[in-house]
Amino acid sequence: MDSKAEVQKTGTGAQKKIDLNDHYAIKRILDDTVSEVILARGYAEHLTLSNIKMGIGILTCAVAFLAQFYPKKLPESKPFLYGCITLYLMLNSLLQFIIYTKEKNRIMFTYPLQGSFTSTGLAISSKLPRYSDLYTLEIASSDAQSIAAHSPVELTKSVTKWFTKEGVLAEGIFWDDVQKLLDDFQSEPRKSK
Template identity: 65%
Template sequence: MKKEILPYSFNLLLHFISYTKEKNAILFTYPPVDSFSSTGLIVSSKLPRFEDMYTLTIASADPKSISANKTVHLTKSVTKWFTKDGELVEGLFWKDVERLIDDYNNNRKSK
């Protein structure tokens, strides 16, 4: 019986950590090697159920850091990136992602 409880307890603990700490994060990064920045990034995404508006967010892993930039968001209908046949037009999607990255890099936090 104890052998059965341990995996479920561990799984519950991992779900709790994921829910409270990671939230909608899909990627965590380290700071670049040759950078003065001491913080990495968190990339998160959100697509609410039964909606077509997709939100992609780039934020600093340590928002209180002096080297952290302001959080940037991209919210767009997923229909803008797909053809009528349901195929992803990858170039359009990457253009928007690159624009979001540029916005993050150019958007210094003012203190």
């Protein structure tokens, strides 16, 4: 956590405190807490997409590093540099394509619950528009085309319901809201095909 979001130790445990004027800190602390709730309910995080993005990012950095420290000087290195620039642009475009088409606003993907009959995990997404106090949390099936997919459920609530005036997250209230949404998702009938 950065300086604007901190965890304060008290006699009863750790409190999550943020600067209420920092929109990104509010969203980040809520998203992190959603992930904690989902993991506490027994879901395992599916990291394949994150690992792919990280691999593409490392390759992109390696290409930039090679272009920067190529031992030959211009104009001898022109063809190599053009190749690096082209590869760099292609890798960045691929990364943006993955973020735009696969990740969207999702903060987390999970595997199905251990021992459950469903074959699809969860796709958790959230939104907190700039200059708005309304946080929207959506839980959907990670494979919406699956026969086991449930209908998505959504919660929209003002962040003022979860934070004190001092910026401390009322974690118990927020956990209850997220758990209720997860229970609603699990009790939702499957999508009709």
